[in-house]
Amino acid sequence: MTTQGGAVKSGYALNVRFTTRDADAAQRFDALVARTLEGIRNEPGTLVYVVHEPENEPLVRVFYELYADYEAFQAHEEQEHTKRMLAERGQYLASTEVEFMTELTGKRPATKTTEAP
Structure with a gap:
């Protein structure tokens, strides 16, 4: 991951809107x-x-997800806990809308990384 002054220079994000079937499904x-x-x-x-x-x-x-980069998103998708959620969520949902986004600029918490000299 490339950084500048402790802040990540690039990111990969998702905005996901889930509508549940009813109050019980929401819980x-x-x-x-x-x-x-x-x-x-x-x-x-x-x-x-x-x-x-x-x-x-x-x-x-509404979920907002920000990953260090696309590879970090892919690693997230490969985790067992993520696979379990993706497999189980449909029974509670009436609809899902996903928006994938590439970061251009902004402010966010700095991450600590070490760079090679």
Whole structure:
């Protein structure tokens, strides 16, 4: 990963909007996400993985995911906890919308890396 002044120069992101079937499905989906996050917290290339509930939309969950680069995203997708979530989530959902994004510029927490001299 290339850095400049402690900040990552490139990133790969997703914005995912999940609409659950009903209130019970929303609760079960949230529990699945909570279990999955236990593994995601240990992924070094996953920089941000945040779940939001939009105001006045109790059945919707919006995920913002930021990875160090595309390779880090691929590594995330290959994890057992991610595969489990992808396999189980459909039973709770009415729809899914995914938007893949490449970082151009912005502000985010610095990451600590070591670079070769």
